[in-house]
Amino acid sequence: MLNKDEPWYLSCKMCHKKVKVIEEAAACTNCNIDNVAYEMRYRLRLEVCGAEQRARVILFETDKYLLDCNVQEYVQSTSIKKEECHNYCKLVLSKDKQFNFLVRVDLTNSNPRRLNC
Ligand SMILES: [Zn+2]
Numbered sequence: 001m002l003n004k005d006e007p008w009y010l011s012c013k014m015c016h017k018k019v020k021v022i023e024e025a026a027a028c029t030n031c032n033i034d035n036v037a038y039e040m041r042y043r044l045r046l047e048v049c050g051a052e053q054r055a056r057v058i059l060f061e062t063d064k065y066l067l068d069c070n071v072q073e074y075v076q077s078t079s080i081k082k083e084e085c086h087n088y089c090k091l092v093l094s095k096d097k098q099f100n101f102l103v104r105v106d107l108t109n110s111n112p113r114r115l116n117c
Contacts, residue, residue: 001045001046002046002056003045004092007045008043009040010026011040011041013036015028019036019038040071042062046059074087
């Protein structure tokens with residue numbers, strides 16, 4: 001788990017790309033809008049290994065299945081004394097467990113490294 005301390009990001013509500021927040025306004029370079037509506041989304045970066053191979057994957061919005069709570073609840077519950085927080089422990093404890101990933105490979109995608117889960 002590469003980003004257990006901050007498994008979320010601020011995303012553009014229209015395209016879900018990461019936005020840059022300056023004071024109150026959020027800018028999305030993808031939509032080319034300086035003041036776009038945004039929300040928090042889960043983004044968990046993992047390093048997975050199988051046999052001798054290792055790969056880095058990014059899971060979007062999957063933490064809610066692991067943790068059973070939405071991103072706002074998660075961020076709020078971990079904002080104070082994170083180490084004692086039940087949700088944070090649950091996330092950290094899911095490390096080294098075995099998961100099955102069902103991966104759909106989109107061969108038409110222009111980026112061959114990107115898989116849609
Ligand atoms: Zn956008």
